[in-house]
Structure formats: structure tokens, C-alpha cells
Amino acid sequence: MIGIVIVSHSSKIADGVVELCSQMAHKNLKIIPAGGTKDGAIGTDSIKISEAIIKADEGDGVLILVDLGSAILNTEMALDFLHDTIKKRAIIADAPIVEGSIAATVQASISNSIEEVKLAAEEVNGFKKIN
């Protein structure tokens, strides 16, 4: 199965997104939060993120959803810490964190293709909320 990692500056946002996605996900799907810094402050932590990626990885790939700015930089740094085999199958999605995570978890519940799960998350970019 594909694993999902949620990276946010706020641990509450990361935990909340995991809680929300779990409602729609396959029960065996791993959705791992990596929110806040090591001491619980607002920010992101590359060690915390790399640990979450390792936890989420089951061999098929890991899709990482990020919020803003340093979340992206620290996720890229986290990927550099990882062994090449995991690094190769862990990808950052270019998608909004809440909607993208929901679309990704639903897709990951039915598909083991990291490209398909990434595509589902990024499809959200064209999603209009009000018609």
C-alpha cells in the first residue's frame, strides 16, 4: 500500500488532517502526521518528517502533503536523509494540504500506484468549491 505523510507547521493541523482522512481511508492505510517542531512549537522539522516517511513506507511509495514555505524545504531535506530506496519512492504532492490529502487517501485506498495517488491529489488544483 501507498503511505501518506502530512507535513504542517501546526501539529494540530497535521493530526486533524489525519483524523479527517482516516474517516474515508482503507483501514490498513498508513497516514502519518509530521506537524510542528520537535519541542511542539509552530514550524516543521526535517527529522520528524523523515521518521514519518519511514513509518508510512510499506514498499509501494509514500506521498507527502505539505502546507507552506519551510514545510517544503524541510521535506526536501528529510528526503535527503533517507536511504536511496525509500527516497526514490517518496514524492511531494503539489496540492492543497486538506483537499489533496483527502483525494490521495481515497485513491490510495483503491490503488497501489504512487503516480495515480499523486495525480488524484493534484487534480484538486482545478477543483472549484463554488460554481
Add this chain to the structure above:
Amino acid sequence: MHIKTFTITNKLGFHARPAAELVKTVASFKSEINLIFNGKKSDTRSLIAILSSGIVGGSTFDVQANGEDEIEAMLAVSELINRLGGEH
């Protein structure tokens, strides 16, 4: 090709959770299954396509199934939509 018309009777139509259930339901079939509403076709394999379909509570829309297991697929989709009808 198999087409059937439905009216969704719950309050919110295909909101997030039912849409996710629909994606998961159709995933087990080989047929291509689309929702047709207001002339717009939405692929049920995509959560975002379903959420963007504009189908709300009370909407009447078509389900189009095309493929070797279209009858079974339509049956599964019917069951899901009927089950949603009981939701408020």
C-alpha cells in the same frame, strides 16, 4: 452500455464521505462508470470529479456504466445511492 436515472434524496448529495464510498465501490469493477448531470460527465474513479459534479440533495442524474461487468457495477452503484437516501 447501461444507463439508469437516479434521484439522490439525502440532504447533501455526494458530499465527501459518500463520494469516497462511490470511488471505492466502482474500483472493484472493470467497467467505466460515469455520472451525467446537467450535460456534464464525471468519472466516478475520481473523488474530485464526483465532488465537482454539482449533484446535490434532490438532484436527478444518470449513471452510465460501460464494460463487461456493467450490470453488476450498476447494481452496486444503485445499492450505494439507495443507502445514501436513508441519510439526512
